[in-house]
Amino acid sequence: MSPLALKVMDDTVTRVEASATPPAKRTRHTSYLDVLVQGVALFSDGYNIQVVGYMLTVLAKLYPKETTADVKTRLSNSILIGDIFGMLLFGYCIDRFGRRLGVILTTLFLVLGITIATASHGGTVQGMYWMMVVGRGVAGVGAGGEYAVCTSQALECADGSERLRKKRGMLVAVSTNAAIIAGFVASSIVSIIVVKAYNGHPSDGIWRICFGIGIILPLTIFLFRMRLLDSTQYDKHAIQHKIPYKLALKYYWKPLIGTCTAWFLYDVIIYPFNLLAPTLVAGFSSNTSLLQTIGWSALINSFALPGAFIGALLMDRIGRKQTYALGWAIAAVFGFIIGGAMFKLQHIFPLFVVLYGLMQTCLALGPGDCNFLVSSESFPTPLRGHFLGFAAAIGKVGAAVGTSALTPVVSSFETKMEGQRALFLIGSAISVLGTLVVWFLIPGHPDALDDEDVKFRRYLEDNGYDTSHMGLKSEKNIESSVTGTGE
Secondary structure, X not given: OOHHHHHHHHHHHHHHHHHHOOOOOOOHHHHHHHHHHHHXXXXXXXXXXXXXXXXXXXXXXXXXXXXXXXXXXXXHHXXXXXXXXXHHHHHHHHHHXXXXXXXXXXHHHHHHHHHHHXXXXXXXXXXXXXXXXXXXXXXXXXXXXXXXHHHHHHHHHOOOXXXXXXXXXXXXXXXXXXXXXXXXXXXXXXXXXXXXXXXXXXOHHHHHHXXXXXXXXXXXXXXHHHOOOOOXXXXXXXXXXXXXXXXXXXXXXXXXXXXXXXXXHHHHHHHHHHOOHHHHHHHHOOOOOHHHHHHHHHHHHHOHHHHHHHHHHHHHHHOHXXXXXXXXXXXXXXXXXXXXXXXXXXXXXXXXXXXXXXXXXXXXXXXXXXXXXXXXXXXXXXXXXXXXXXXXXXXXXXXXXXXXXXHHHHHHOOOHHHHHXXXXXXHHHHHHHHHHHXXXXXXXXXXXXXXXXXXXXXXXXXXOXXXXXXXXXXXXXXXXXXXXXXX
């Protein structure tokens, strides 16, 4: 018997044996748990992404000469570049090979990268920094991949029953954006605790401990995530061969442009605005300690967390598009208020902090929550990873553009206050543009994910695409394999 025939027989036996074992029954409680686990994974990503910002403060005090602006940029951009690569790579992989494989590989990259960064050393400080850059970049590939893996899995698990479906928007928002922001806040709390344990004195032990803690959660939940099955939606509608990219782009070009543009604009604002944290601290006191610097940054980040939960509550009540646009619009109002009253607010620092924090709250409430949800449920299951990963990657490109283009605005004016004023006004203008993009380019969400999948399958059939190979569990193929009457 030829090797090809043996392979065909082996594949047939494997399919029959798999079909003979009934899949694990997914109950409402296990579906909730599945969604929660994705949130824990993204919480871990949020921690690992943000903690480097606090550790740069420690490193700058330890190695003031070696921690140059270029070094800070490399450390910040390494995980950003890794994110982009991971989003695109794993967006493709989870559609082509299944969600479970994505879980394995993203965890591998994340743990490997964190380990390298934690163990960074070298003959010189610069050598240590380069090892740290490599480690952060590798971790970024895993963290970026988790955006596509966790969001797709959370969305599909939250669509498992009619009762869950009514809360799908809330469940996905909590397990994505809210979880990531909670990870940001957790990184600041851990940093404060570790710095306090060292009595506020900078030490190599601080950044190594804070980096190393990032390994705990991915490893803790890894075995549980390995037990998760691919969703029913993926089993029914997956396309693992002959992916119809041309037809898909022709059908989904409008929501793709809308989600990519909205995510791009959000990251253009949020990343450079987060760089204002040190400026706010400097406004509070001209001589702050390491603990005070991290503490004030933690306060600023914490404003986004209630916004993420408020957005999650609104999502299923007023709709995705409405929540999306509402967050953008109110953030624009706060930005215009701050920009217009900047010179008066410099004498009322606490009010400045509150207004800036409320702007962060609105950005988290609207685009922060909706970027993940809308970019995943606007597209069909067989290409969800592709489109979601691409939109998220375009968002990170926006982060790089915003940091490169808007950060110099502060230093281009005669006074720092004038630069900050211009930055808030530009941010508000971008928020207005984001509102318009959402309102005219973002589609309404499907009541059930299967509705969009059926529409897409019908569209493919109408355009001559053979849909007989779609899905992983074809009853027709299993039946013909058992009876020996394969075509």
